[in-house]
Amino acid sequence: MHGLQKKLAPNYVRTVFAHLSALLNAAVDDGVIPKNPCHAGSVKPPRAESKKITPWSVEQVKTVAGAVARRYEVMVQAAATLGLRQGEAFGLAVEDIDLAAGVLHVRRQVKMLNGRQMLFAPPKGGKVRDVPLPESLALRLSDHQLAFPPVEITLPWRMLEGPPHSAELIFTTRLHSLIDRTEFNRFVWKPTLIKAGIPTTRENGFHMLRHHFASVLLERGVSIKAVADFLGHADPGFTLRTYTHLMPSSEDRMRQVIEDAWATGRCALDVP
Structure with missing residues:
Protein backbone atom coordinates (compact mmCIF):
# COMPACT_ATOMS: atom_id res chain seq x y z
CA MET A 1 0.00 0.00 0.00
CA ALA A 40 -4.82 -3.61 12.40
CA GLY A 41 -4.00 -0.45 14.30
CA SER A 42 -0.77 0.00 12.39
CA VAL A 43 -2.55 -0.02 9.02
CA LYS A 44 -4.03 3.32 8.00
CA PRO A 45 -5.48 4.29 4.63
CA PRO A 46 -4.28 7.64 3.30
CA ARG A 47 -6.31 10.66 4.24
CA ALA A 48 -8.81 11.86 1.65
CA GLU A 49 -7.41 14.57 -0.55
CA SER A 50 -9.62 17.65 -0.43
CA LYS A 51 -9.50 19.90 -3.45
CA LYS A 52 -10.25 23.57 -2.99
CA ILE A 53 -12.99 24.74 -5.30
CA THR A 54 -12.28 27.80 -7.42
CA PRO A 55 -15.74 29.09 -8.36
CA TRP A 56 -16.48 31.01 -11.52
CA SER A 57 -16.71 34.76 -11.28
CA VAL A 58 -19.84 36.70 -12.19
CA GLU A 59 -18.20 37.57 -15.52
CA GLN A 60 -17.51 33.91 -16.29
CA VAL A 61 -21.12 32.96 -15.55
CA LYS A 62 -22.33 35.79 -17.78
CA THR A 63 -19.99 34.61 -20.54
CA VAL A 64 -21.33 31.06 -20.35
CA ALA A 65 -24.95 32.26 -20.23
CA GLY A 66 -24.28 34.38 -23.29
CA ALA A 67 -22.60 31.53 -25.17
CA VAL A 68 -25.20 28.83 -24.55
CA ALA A 69 -28.17 28.29 -26.87
CA ARG A 70 -30.81 30.94 -26.15
CA ARG A 71 -33.38 28.47 -24.83
CA TYR A 72 -30.94 27.50 -22.03
CA GLU A 73 -29.66 30.99 -21.17
CA VAL A 74 -32.12 31.61 -18.33
CA MET A 75 -31.54 28.09 -17.00
CA VAL A 76 -27.85 28.91 -16.56
CA GLN A 77 -28.78 32.18 -14.82
CA ALA A 78 -31.29 30.40 -12.57
CA ALA A 79 -28.78 27.73 -11.50
CA ALA A 80 -26.17 30.40 -10.73
CA THR A 81 -28.53 32.68 -8.76
CA LEU A 82 -30.53 29.99 -6.94
CA GLY A 83 -27.92 27.26 -6.39
CA LEU A 84 -29.77 24.60 -8.36
CA ARG A 85 -28.34 21.20 -9.12
CA GLN A 86 -28.54 20.16 -12.77
CA GLY A 87 -31.42 17.73 -12.20
CA GLU A 88 -33.30 20.37 -10.19
CA ALA A 89 -32.92 22.88 -13.04
CA PHE A 90 -34.20 20.30 -15.53
CA GLY A 91 -37.17 19.59 -13.25
CA LEU A 92 -38.12 23.21 -12.55
CA ALA A 93 -41.83 23.74 -13.22
CA VAL A 94 -44.22 26.67 -13.54
CA GLU A 95 -45.91 25.81 -10.25
CA ASP A 96 -42.58 26.07 -8.42
CA ILE A 97 -42.45 29.85 -8.92
CA ASP A 98 -44.20 31.75 -6.12
CA LEU A 99 -44.18 35.39 -7.15
CA ALA A 100 -46.37 36.48 -4.23
CA ALA A 101 -43.94 35.09 -1.66
CA GLY A 102 -40.86 35.91 -3.73
CA VAL A 103 -39.50 32.37 -3.51
CA LEU A 104 -38.81 29.42 -5.73
CA HIS A 105 -39.82 25.99 -4.43
CA VAL A 106 -37.19 23.35 -5.17
CA ARG A 107 -39.18 20.15 -4.83
CA ARG A 108 -38.24 17.85 -7.69
CA GLN A 109 -35.36 16.74 -9.83
CA VAL A 110 -35.06 14.79 -13.05
CA LYS A 111 -33.17 11.64 -12.14
CA MET A 112 -31.52 9.27 -14.62
CA LEU A 113 -31.28 5.55 -13.95
CA ASN A 114 -29.03 3.13 -15.81
CA GLY A 115 -27.79 6.01 -17.95
CA ARG A 116 -31.01 6.21 -19.98
CA GLN A 117 -34.26 5.84 -17.99
CA MET A 118 -35.57 9.04 -16.38
CA LEU A 119 -37.99 9.76 -13.58
CA PHE A 120 -39.02 12.56 -11.23
CA ALA A 121 -37.78 12.41 -7.65
CA PRO A 122 -37.43 14.74 -4.66
CA PRO A 123 -34.18 16.76 -4.50
CA LYS A 124 -31.07 14.97 -3.25
CA GLY A 125 -31.56 13.69 0.30
CA GLY A 126 -35.27 14.52 0.09
CA LYS A 127 -34.40 18.11 1.02
CA VAL A 128 -37.29 20.11 -0.43
CA ARG A 129 -36.45 23.79 0.07
CA ASP A 130 -37.45 27.37 -0.69
CA VAL A 131 -34.91 29.78 -2.17
CA PRO A 132 -35.47 33.56 -2.29
CA LEU A 133 -36.27 34.55 -5.86
CA PRO A 134 -34.58 37.74 -7.09
CA GLU A 135 -37.00 40.01 -8.95
CA SER A 136 -34.64 40.28 -11.93
CA LEU A 137 -34.62 36.49 -12.33
CA ALA A 138 -38.41 36.31 -11.95
CA LEU A 139 -38.72 38.70 -14.89
CA ARG A 140 -36.28 36.64 -16.97
CA LEU A 141 -38.22 33.47 -16.20
CA SER A 142 -41.45 35.15 -17.32
CA ASP A 143 -39.83 36.31 -20.58
CA HIS A 144 -38.39 32.84 -21.13
CA GLN A 145 -41.82 31.24 -20.82
CA LEU A 146 -43.20 33.61 -23.45
CA ALA A 147 -40.40 32.72 -25.85
CA PHE A 148 -40.33 29.00 -24.99
CA PRO A 149 -43.74 27.88 -23.65
CA PRO A 150 -43.56 25.31 -20.81
CA VAL A 151 -44.28 21.69 -21.65
CA GLU A 152 -46.17 19.24 -19.47
CA ILE A 153 -44.05 16.14 -18.89
CA THR A 154 -45.18 12.98 -17.10
CA LEU A 155 -42.67 10.57 -15.55
CA PRO A 156 -42.72 7.92 -12.81
CA TRP A 157 -42.24 9.32 -9.30
CA ARG A 158 -39.25 8.14 -7.23
CA MET A 159 -38.93 4.74 -8.97
CA LEU A 160 -39.61 3.30 -12.41
CA GLU A 161 -42.63 1.47 -11.04
CA GLY A 162 -43.78 4.57 -9.16
CA PRO A 163 -47.01 6.49 -9.78
CA PRO A 164 -47.08 8.96 -12.69
CA HIS A 165 -46.13 12.54 -11.80
CA SER A 166 -46.79 15.45 -14.15
CA ALA A 167 -45.09 18.85 -14.15
CA GLU A 168 -45.21 21.80 -16.53
CA LEU A 169 -41.48 22.11 -17.12
CA ILE A 170 -39.94 25.50 -17.85
CA PHE A 171 -36.81 24.22 -19.58
CA THR A 172 -37.08 21.68 -22.40
CA THR A 173 -35.26 20.81 -25.62
CA ARG A 174 -35.93 22.32 -29.04
CA LEU A 175 -38.10 19.25 -29.65
CA HIS A 176 -40.20 20.26 -26.62
CA SER A 177 -39.05 17.19 -24.73
CA LEU A 178 -37.37 16.44 -21.42
CA ILE A 179 -33.69 17.40 -21.24
CA ASP A 180 -31.45 14.35 -21.22
CA ARG A 181 -28.45 14.94 -18.94
CA THR A 182 -25.99 12.97 -21.06
CA GLU A 183 -26.98 14.63 -24.32
CA PHE A 184 -27.08 18.08 -22.72
CA ASN A 185 -23.58 17.72 -21.28
CA ARG A 186 -22.17 16.42 -24.55
CA PHE A 187 -23.95 18.52 -27.15
CA VAL A 188 -24.79 21.73 -25.25
CA TRP A 189 -22.58 22.24 -22.20
CA LYS A 190 -19.22 21.15 -23.60
CA PRO A 191 -19.55 23.19 -26.85
CA THR A 192 -20.66 26.17 -24.77
CA LEU A 193 -17.54 25.99 -22.59
CA ILE A 194 -15.35 25.80 -25.69
CA LYS A 195 -17.12 28.84 -27.13
CA ALA A 196 -16.69 30.68 -23.82
CA GLY A 197 -12.99 29.83 -23.64
CA ILE A 198 -13.34 27.71 -20.50
CA PRO A 199 -11.55 24.32 -20.19
CA THR A 200 -13.92 21.36 -20.61
CA THR A 201 -12.77 19.64 -17.43
CA ARG A 202 -14.92 17.74 -14.98
CA GLU A 203 -14.52 20.60 -12.49
CA ASN A 204 -16.25 22.94 -14.96
CA GLY A 205 -19.44 20.93 -15.11
CA PHE A 206 -22.92 22.37 -14.61
CA HIS A 207 -22.34 22.05 -10.85
CA MET A 208 -19.92 24.97 -11.07
CA LEU A 209 -22.96 27.27 -11.23
CA ARG A 210 -23.96 26.00 -7.79
CA HIS A 211 -20.45 26.65 -6.46
CA HIS A 212 -20.67 30.18 -7.85
CA PHE A 213 -23.93 30.73 -5.96
CA ALA A 214 -22.38 29.60 -2.66
CA SER A 215 -19.26 31.70 -3.18
CA VAL A 216 -21.24 34.88 -3.84
CA LEU A 217 -23.32 34.44 -0.68
CA LEU A 218 -20.34 33.68 1.55
CA GLU A 219 -18.30 36.52 0.13
CA ARG A 220 -21.07 38.91 1.14
CA GLY A 221 -21.37 37.60 4.66
CA VAL A 222 -24.40 35.29 4.45
CA SER A 223 -24.20 32.79 7.31
CA ILE A 224 -23.01 29.26 6.62
CA LYS A 225 -26.31 27.94 8.08
CA ALA A 226 -28.34 30.00 5.60
CA VAL A 227 -26.13 28.95 2.69
CA ALA A 228 -26.56 25.29 3.69
CA ASP A 229 -30.35 25.74 3.77
CA PHE A 230 -30.42 27.42 0.36
CA LEU A 231 -28.24 24.66 -1.12
CA GLY A 232 -30.31 21.90 0.46
CA HIS A 233 -27.42 20.48 2.50
CA ALA A 234 -28.56 18.36 5.45
CA ASP A 235 -25.39 19.16 7.38
CA PRO A 236 -24.08 22.76 7.58
CA GLY A 237 -20.75 21.20 8.56
CA PHE A 238 -20.47 19.75 5.06
CA THR A 239 -21.11 23.22 3.61
CA LEU A 240 -18.44 24.68 5.88
CA ARG A 241 -15.88 22.02 4.96
CA THR A 242 -16.57 22.51 1.25
CA TYR A 243 -16.53 26.30 1.14
CA THR A 244 -14.61 27.49 4.22
CA HIS A 245 -11.71 28.69 2.07
CA LEU A 246 -14.10 31.09 0.30
CA MET A 247 -15.24 32.84 3.46
CA PRO A 248 -13.71 36.24 4.24
CA SER A 249 -11.11 35.92 6.98
CA SER A 250 -11.92 37.30 10.43
CA GLU A 251 -8.96 39.63 10.11
CA ASP A 252 -10.18 41.09 6.81
CA ARG A 253 -13.71 41.55 8.13
CA MET A 254 -12.43 43.18 11.33
CA ARG A 255 -10.35 45.67 9.33
CA GLN A 256 -13.32 46.53 7.12
CA VAL A 257 -15.71 46.92 10.06
CA ILE A 258 -13.33 49.35 11.79
CA GLU A 259 -12.67 51.24 8.56
CA ASP A 260 -16.42 51.57 7.88
CA ALA A 261 -17.20 52.66 11.45
CA TRP A 262 -14.48 55.32 11.55
CA ALA A 263 -15.22 56.56 8.06
CA THR A 264 -18.73 57.66 9.09
CA GLY A 265 -17.55 60.69 11.01
CA ARG A 266 -14.80 62.21 13.10
CA CYS A 267 -13.26 59.99 15.68
CA ALA A 268 -13.36 61.07 19.34
CA LEU A 269 -9.57 61.39 19.30
CA ASP A 270 -9.92 64.15 16.72
CA VAL A 271 -12.02 66.32 19.03
CA PRO A 272 -9.86 69.08 20.62
Whole structure:
Protein backbone atom coordinates (compact mmCIF):
# COMPACT_ATOMS: atom_id res chain seq x y z
CA MET A 1 0.00 0.00 0.00
CA HIS A 2 2.91 2.36 0.74
CA GLY A 3 4.21 1.80 -2.78
CA LEU A 4 0.82 2.73 -4.22
CA GLN A 5 0.78 5.93 -2.17
CA LYS A 6 3.92 7.09 -3.94
CA LYS A 7 2.47 6.46 -7.40
CA LEU A 8 -1.28 7.13 -7.15
CA ALA A 9 -3.59 9.83 -5.85
CA PRO A 10 -4.64 9.44 -2.17
CA ASN A 11 -8.35 9.16 -3.00
CA TYR A 12 -7.66 6.37 -5.50
CA VAL A 13 -5.54 4.51 -2.94
CA ARG A 14 -8.36 4.85 -0.41
CA THR A 15 -10.72 3.19 -2.91
CA VAL A 16 -8.27 0.33 -3.49
CA PHE A 17 -7.86 -0.05 0.28
CA ALA A 18 -11.65 -0.21 0.79
CA HIS A 19 -12.08 -2.90 -1.88
CA LEU A 20 -9.19 -4.92 -0.46
CA SER A 21 -10.63 -4.69 3.05
CA ALA A 22 -14.03 -5.86 1.80
CA LEU A 23 -12.44 -8.90 0.13
CA LEU A 24 -10.52 -9.75 3.30
CA ASN A 25 -13.70 -9.42 5.37
CA ALA A 26 -15.30 -12.00 3.10
CA ALA A 27 -12.26 -14.25 3.56
CA VAL A 28 -12.65 -13.95 7.35
CA ASP A 29 -16.35 -14.83 7.09
CA ASP A 30 -15.47 -17.91 5.02
CA GLY A 31 -12.81 -18.99 7.52
CA VAL A 32 -9.98 -18.65 5.01
CA ILE A 33 -8.02 -16.22 7.25
CA PRO A 34 -8.40 -15.57 11.00
CA LYS A 35 -8.65 -11.78 10.83
CA ASN A 36 -8.54 -8.84 8.43
CA PRO A 37 -5.06 -7.25 8.45
CA CYS A 38 -6.61 -4.00 7.20
CA HIS A 39 -8.18 -3.60 10.64
CA ALA A 40 -4.82 -3.61 12.40
CA GLY A 41 -4.00 -0.45 14.30
CA SER A 42 -0.77 0.00 12.39
CA VAL A 43 -2.55 -0.02 9.02
CA LYS A 44 -4.03 3.32 8.00
CA PRO A 45 -5.48 4.29 4.63
CA PRO A 46 -4.28 7.64 3.30
CA ARG A 47 -6.31 10.66 4.24
CA ALA A 48 -8.81 11.86 1.65
CA GLU A 49 -7.41 14.57 -0.55
CA SER A 50 -9.62 17.65 -0.43
CA LYS A 51 -9.50 19.90 -3.45
CA LYS A 52 -10.25 23.57 -2.99
CA ILE A 53 -12.99 24.74 -5.30
CA THR A 54 -12.28 27.80 -7.42
CA PRO A 55 -15.74 29.09 -8.36
CA TRP A 56 -16.48 31.01 -11.52
CA SER A 57 -16.71 34.76 -11.28
CA VAL A 58 -19.84 36.70 -12.19
CA GLU A 59 -18.20 37.57 -15.52
CA GLN A 60 -17.51 33.91 -16.29
CA VAL A 61 -21.12 32.96 -15.55
CA LYS A 62 -22.33 35.79 -17.78
CA THR A 63 -19.99 34.61 -20.54
CA VAL A 64 -21.33 31.06 -20.35
CA ALA A 65 -24.95 32.26 -20.23
CA GLY A 66 -24.28 34.38 -23.29
CA ALA A 67 -22.60 31.53 -25.17
CA VAL A 68 -25.20 28.83 -24.55
CA ALA A 69 -28.17 28.29 -26.87
CA ARG A 70 -30.81 30.94 -26.15
CA ARG A 71 -33.38 28.47 -24.83
CA TYR A 72 -30.94 27.50 -22.03
CA GLU A 73 -29.66 30.99 -21.17
CA VAL A 74 -32.12 31.61 -18.33
CA MET A 75 -31.54 28.09 -17.00
CA VAL A 76 -27.85 28.91 -16.56
CA GLN A 77 -28.78 32.18 -14.82
CA ALA A 78 -31.29 30.40 -12.57
CA ALA A 79 -28.78 27.73 -11.50
CA ALA A 80 -26.17 30.40 -10.73
CA THR A 81 -28.53 32.68 -8.76
CA LEU A 82 -30.53 29.99 -6.94
CA GLY A 83 -27.92 27.26 -6.39
CA LEU A 84 -29.77 24.60 -8.36
CA ARG A 85 -28.34 21.20 -9.12
CA GLN A 86 -28.54 20.16 -12.77
CA GLY A 87 -31.42 17.73 -12.20
CA GLU A 88 -33.30 20.37 -10.19
CA ALA A 89 -32.92 22.88 -13.04
CA PHE A 90 -34.20 20.30 -15.53
CA GLY A 91 -37.17 19.59 -13.25
CA LEU A 92 -38.12 23.21 -12.55
CA ALA A 93 -41.83 23.74 -13.22
CA VAL A 94 -44.22 26.67 -13.54
CA GLU A 95 -45.91 25.81 -10.25
CA ASP A 96 -42.58 26.07 -8.42
CA ILE A 97 -42.45 29.85 -8.92
CA ASP A 98 -44.20 31.75 -6.12
CA LEU A 99 -44.18 35.39 -7.15
CA ALA A 100 -46.37 36.48 -4.23
CA ALA A 101 -43.94 35.09 -1.66
CA GLY A 102 -40.86 35.91 -3.73
CA VAL A 103 -39.50 32.37 -3.51
CA LEU A 104 -38.81 29.42 -5.73
CA HIS A 105 -39.82 25.99 -4.43
CA VAL A 106 -37.19 23.35 -5.17
CA ARG A 107 -39.18 20.15 -4.83
CA ARG A 108 -38.24 17.85 -7.69
CA GLN A 109 -35.36 16.74 -9.83
CA VAL A 110 -35.06 14.79 -13.05
CA LYS A 111 -33.17 11.64 -12.14
CA MET A 112 -31.52 9.27 -14.62
CA LEU A 113 -31.28 5.55 -13.95
CA ASN A 114 -29.03 3.13 -15.81
CA GLY A 115 -27.79 6.01 -17.95
CA ARG A 116 -31.01 6.21 -19.98
CA GLN A 117 -34.26 5.84 -17.99
CA MET A 118 -35.57 9.04 -16.38
CA LEU A 119 -37.99 9.76 -13.58
CA PHE A 120 -39.02 12.56 -11.23
CA ALA A 121 -37.78 12.41 -7.65
CA PRO A 122 -37.43 14.74 -4.66
CA PRO A 123 -34.18 16.76 -4.50
CA LYS A 124 -31.07 14.97 -3.25
CA GLY A 125 -31.56 13.69 0.30
CA GLY A 126 -35.27 14.52 0.09
CA LYS A 127 -34.40 18.11 1.02
CA VAL A 128 -37.29 20.11 -0.43
CA ARG A 129 -36.45 23.79 0.07
CA ASP A 130 -37.45 27.37 -0.69
CA VAL A 131 -34.91 29.78 -2.17
CA PRO A 132 -35.47 33.56 -2.29
CA LEU A 133 -36.27 34.55 -5.86
CA PRO A 134 -34.58 37.74 -7.09
CA GLU A 135 -37.00 40.01 -8.95
CA SER A 136 -34.64 40.28 -11.93
CA LEU A 137 -34.62 36.49 -12.33
CA ALA A 138 -38.41 36.31 -11.95
CA LEU A 139 -38.72 38.70 -14.89
CA ARG A 140 -36.28 36.64 -16.97
CA LEU A 141 -38.22 33.47 -16.20
CA SER A 142 -41.45 35.15 -17.32
CA ASP A 143 -39.83 36.31 -20.58
CA HIS A 144 -38.39 32.84 -21.13
CA GLN A 145 -41.82 31.24 -20.82
CA LEU A 146 -43.20 33.61 -23.45
CA ALA A 147 -40.40 32.72 -25.85
CA PHE A 148 -40.33 29.00 -24.99
CA PRO A 149 -43.74 27.88 -23.65
CA PRO A 150 -43.56 25.31 -20.81
CA VAL A 151 -44.28 21.69 -21.65
CA GLU A 152 -46.17 19.24 -19.47
CA ILE A 153 -44.05 16.14 -18.89
CA THR A 154 -45.18 12.98 -17.10
CA LEU A 155 -42.67 10.57 -15.55
CA PRO A 156 -42.72 7.92 -12.81
CA TRP A 157 -42.24 9.32 -9.30
CA ARG A 158 -39.25 8.14 -7.23
CA MET A 159 -38.93 4.74 -8.97
CA LEU A 160 -39.61 3.30 -12.41
CA GLU A 161 -42.63 1.47 -11.04
CA GLY A 162 -43.78 4.57 -9.16
CA PRO A 163 -47.01 6.49 -9.78
CA PRO A 164 -47.08 8.96 -12.69
CA HIS A 165 -46.13 12.54 -11.80
CA SER A 166 -46.79 15.45 -14.15
CA ALA A 167 -45.09 18.85 -14.15
CA GLU A 168 -45.21 21.80 -16.53
CA LEU A 169 -41.48 22.11 -17.12
CA ILE A 170 -39.94 25.50 -17.85
CA PHE A 171 -36.81 24.22 -19.58
CA THR A 172 -37.08 21.68 -22.40
CA THR A 173 -35.26 20.81 -25.62
CA ARG A 174 -35.93 22.32 -29.04
CA LEU A 175 -38.10 19.25 -29.65
CA HIS A 176 -40.20 20.26 -26.62
CA SER A 177 -39.05 17.19 -24.73
CA LEU A 178 -37.37 16.44 -21.42
CA ILE A 179 -33.69 17.40 -21.24
CA ASP A 180 -31.45 14.35 -21.22
CA ARG A 181 -28.45 14.94 -18.94
CA THR A 182 -25.99 12.97 -21.06
CA GLU A 183 -26.98 14.63 -24.32
CA PHE A 184 -27.08 18.08 -22.72
CA ASN A 185 -23.58 17.72 -21.28
CA ARG A 186 -22.17 16.42 -24.55
CA PHE A 187 -23.95 18.52 -27.15
CA VAL A 188 -24.79 21.73 -25.25
CA TRP A 189 -22.58 22.24 -22.20
CA LYS A 190 -19.22 21.15 -23.60
CA PRO A 191 -19.55 23.19 -26.85
CA THR A 192 -20.66 26.17 -24.77
CA LEU A 193 -17.54 25.99 -22.59
CA ILE A 194 -15.35 25.80 -25.69
CA LYS A 195 -17.12 28.84 -27.13
CA ALA A 196 -16.69 30.68 -23.82
CA GLY A 197 -12.99 29.83 -23.64
CA ILE A 198 -13.34 27.71 -20.50
CA PRO A 199 -11.55 24.32 -20.19
CA THR A 200 -13.92 21.36 -20.61
CA THR A 201 -12.77 19.64 -17.43
CA ARG A 202 -14.92 17.74 -14.98
CA GLU A 203 -14.52 20.60 -12.49
CA ASN A 204 -16.25 22.94 -14.96
CA GLY A 205 -19.44 20.93 -15.11
CA PHE A 206 -22.92 22.37 -14.61
CA HIS A 207 -22.34 22.05 -10.85
CA MET A 208 -19.92 24.97 -11.07
CA LEU A 209 -22.96 27.27 -11.23
CA ARG A 210 -23.96 26.00 -7.79
CA HIS A 211 -20.45 26.65 -6.46
CA HIS A 212 -20.67 30.18 -7.85
CA PHE A 213 -23.93 30.73 -5.96
CA ALA A 214 -22.38 29.60 -2.66
CA SER A 215 -19.26 31.70 -3.18
CA VAL A 216 -21.24 34.88 -3.84
CA LEU A 217 -23.32 34.44 -0.68
CA LEU A 218 -20.34 33.68 1.55
CA GLU A 219 -18.30 36.52 0.13
CA ARG A 220 -21.07 38.91 1.14
CA GLY A 221 -21.37 37.60 4.66
CA VAL A 222 -24.40 35.29 4.45
CA SER A 223 -24.20 32.79 7.31
CA ILE A 224 -23.01 29.26 6.62
CA LYS A 225 -26.31 27.94 8.08
CA ALA A 226 -28.34 30.00 5.60
CA VAL A 227 -26.13 28.95 2.69
CA ALA A 228 -26.56 25.29 3.69
CA ASP A 229 -30.35 25.74 3.77
CA PHE A 230 -30.42 27.42 0.36
CA LEU A 231 -28.24 24.66 -1.12
CA GLY A 232 -30.31 21.90 0.46
CA HIS A 233 -27.42 20.48 2.50
CA ALA A 234 -28.56 18.36 5.45
CA ASP A 235 -25.39 19.16 7.38
CA PRO A 236 -24.08 22.76 7.58
CA GLY A 237 -20.75 21.20 8.56
CA PHE A 238 -20.47 19.75 5.06
CA THR A 239 -21.11 23.22 3.61
CA LEU A 240 -18.44 24.68 5.88
CA ARG A 241 -15.88 22.02 4.96
CA THR A 242 -16.57 22.51 1.25
CA TYR A 243 -16.53 26.30 1.14
CA THR A 244 -14.61 27.49 4.22
CA HIS A 245 -11.71 28.69 2.07
CA LEU A 246 -14.10 31.09 0.30
CA MET A 247 -15.24 32.84 3.46
CA PRO A 248 -13.71 36.24 4.24
CA SER A 249 -11.11 35.92 6.98
CA SER A 250 -11.92 37.30 10.43
CA GLU A 251 -8.96 39.63 10.11
CA ASP A 252 -10.18 41.09 6.81
CA ARG A 253 -13.71 41.55 8.13
CA MET A 254 -12.43 43.18 11.33
CA ARG A 255 -10.35 45.67 9.33
CA GLN A 256 -13.32 46.53 7.12
CA VAL A 257 -15.71 46.92 10.06
CA ILE A 258 -13.33 49.35 11.79
CA GLU A 259 -12.67 51.24 8.56
CA ASP A 260 -16.42 51.57 7.88
CA ALA A 261 -17.20 52.66 11.45
CA TRP A 262 -14.48 55.32 11.55
CA ALA A 263 -15.22 56.56 8.06
CA THR A 264 -18.73 57.66 9.09
CA GLY A 265 -17.55 60.69 11.01
CA ARG A 266 -14.80 62.21 13.10
CA CYS A 267 -13.26 59.99 15.68
CA ALA A 268 -13.36 61.07 19.34
CA LEU A 269 -9.57 61.39 19.30
CA ASP A 270 -9.92 64.15 16.72
CA VAL A 271 -12.02 66.32 19.03
CA PRO A 272 -9.86 69.08 20.62
